[in-house]
Amino acid sequence: MNFESAKWRRDALDDVVIDEETLARRRRRRRNIIIAVAVVAALLIAALLFMGGGGEKAAPGEGKQGQTLPAVSVIVPGRQDIPAVISSTGSLAARRDMPVGVPGEGGQIVRVLVEPGQWVGAGQTLAVIDSRVQTQEASQLAAQIEVARADLRLAQSELDRAQALVGRGFISQADLDRKRATRDAAAARVRVAEANLGATRARIGRLAVRAPTAGLVLSRSVEAGQVVGAGSGALFRIAAGGEMEVRARLPQTDLARLSTGVPAVVTPVGSDREYQGTVWQVSPIIDPLTRQGEARVLVPYNQDLRPGGFAAVRITAGSTTAPLLPESAVLTDDTGTYVMIIGPNNAVQRRAVRVGSVTDRGVVIAEGLNGNERVVESAGAFLNPGERVRPERARPAARQ
Incomplete structure (x- = not known):
């Protein structure tokens, strides 16, 4: 079933x-x-x-609802001893540019003994002027001296004989006085002839163009055969001692900070070599149109330093203590110069500053920072005040 x-x-x-x-x-x-x-x-x-x-709380690098905050590099500049450097440009020139011309009446150039770029000593002959005419005049004057001396000897002999006869009564006292006067006139003529010869020889000596001081020959503007005179101008130019200088034009405010003896560095245009110098003169006047004056920087001779050239000058005028920032941290807009700093709660803040000077190491901040702030190193222009960021400490570029 x-x-x-x-x-x-x-x-x-x-x-x-x-x-x-x-x-x-x-x-x-x-x-x-x-x-x-x-x-x-x-x-x-x-x-x-x-x-x-x-x-749970948000991570340090996250914002609201888990949003990741942008990372920025910040530096804490502190305060540093910064040399106060004044930068300028100027023309190179001889410290003492001495023009050498014809000291006498001149004549025809016979020989030129030096060339530009040569060193000469004080009193060295630079050029010789034809002196044959003056030499003949000197010979004539020398002969006139001999004639005058012969007349003097004759007058002296006659005076001596007269003095021997005056006691015997053969010569009167009046005749004796006349002979003495004749002797004195002959002696005076000798002196006049000697003075004329000395003057002629001095003129002959002035025909040779000589260096007034030791130095470097900068230029020559005369050739053999040329006729020169007192109105011919400078035949040679000499840099006394070979010393050169840079004549830097500076604003009135910078000149007020300078004094003689402060060090300077000179760099000729087109060269990367630097030459040490010192300020030897600060202009006592200011140009009323440009409000500038000259600072003259002495530089020892070097073949790279040629008068008429151009050079950059950095003058050290003391030092100051201030924050130093890289140029990327300092921003400028229509309202002025400023930096971005990181404030409480990592929020970005704008801080107005005043720039003191710009050096090879960075930008000196004269006002606006005490050195303890966290300053955005770069890309501060892309941040907005109040924006939260994630700061990352970086080594200041100014100290590298």
Whole structure:
């Protein structure tokens, strides 16, 4: 009996026919259930994560709702002893540019003995002027001296004989006085002739053009055969001692900070060599039009320092204590010069400053900073006041 019931149920199941539409509905239902379960599971996991991190604080580099803050490099400049350097440019020139001309009446140049660039000593002959006429005059005057001396000897002999005869009564006292006067006149003529010869020889000596002092010959403007005179101007130019200088023009405010003896560095244009010098003169007057004056920097002789050239000058005028920033940290707009600093809560702040000077090491801040602030090193122009950032300490570029 039981056997037959089981067999009937199996036969009944075998007789059930399931069509394709029913199978498709079942597959869609099963897929929808799986998707719903997956969505619910994902929502549960997200809720657990949100609830688990909601009570924690944001990381230092994150803002609200997990937003990452931009990182900026900052420096703390402090205060440094900075040399007060005044920079300028100027023309190179001889410290003592001495023109040498014809001291006498002149004549025709016979020989020129020096060339530009040569060193000469004091009194050295630079050029020789024809002196044949003056030499003949000197010979004539020398002969006149001999004639005058012969007349003097004769007058002296006659006076001596007269003095021997006056005691015997052969010569009167009046005759003796006349002979003495004749002797004195002959002696005076000798002196006059000697003075004329001395003057002529002095004129001959002045015909030679000589260096008034030792130094370097800068220029020559005379040739053999040229006729020169007192109105011919300078035949040579000599730099006394070979010393050169730079005449730097500076504003009135910078001149007030200078004094003689302060060191300076001179760099000729087109050269990378530097030459040490000192300020030897500060202009006592100011040009009323430009409000500038001259500082004259003495430089020892060097062949690279040529008068008429151009040079850059850096003069050290004391020192100051102030913050020093790289140029990238200092910004300028229509309202003035400023820097960006990082204030409390890492918020960006704008700070107005006054620049003292610009050196090779950086920019000197005269006012606006005490040196303890965190200053944005670069890209400060892309930050806005009040914006929060993530500061990162950097080594100041000015100290590198």
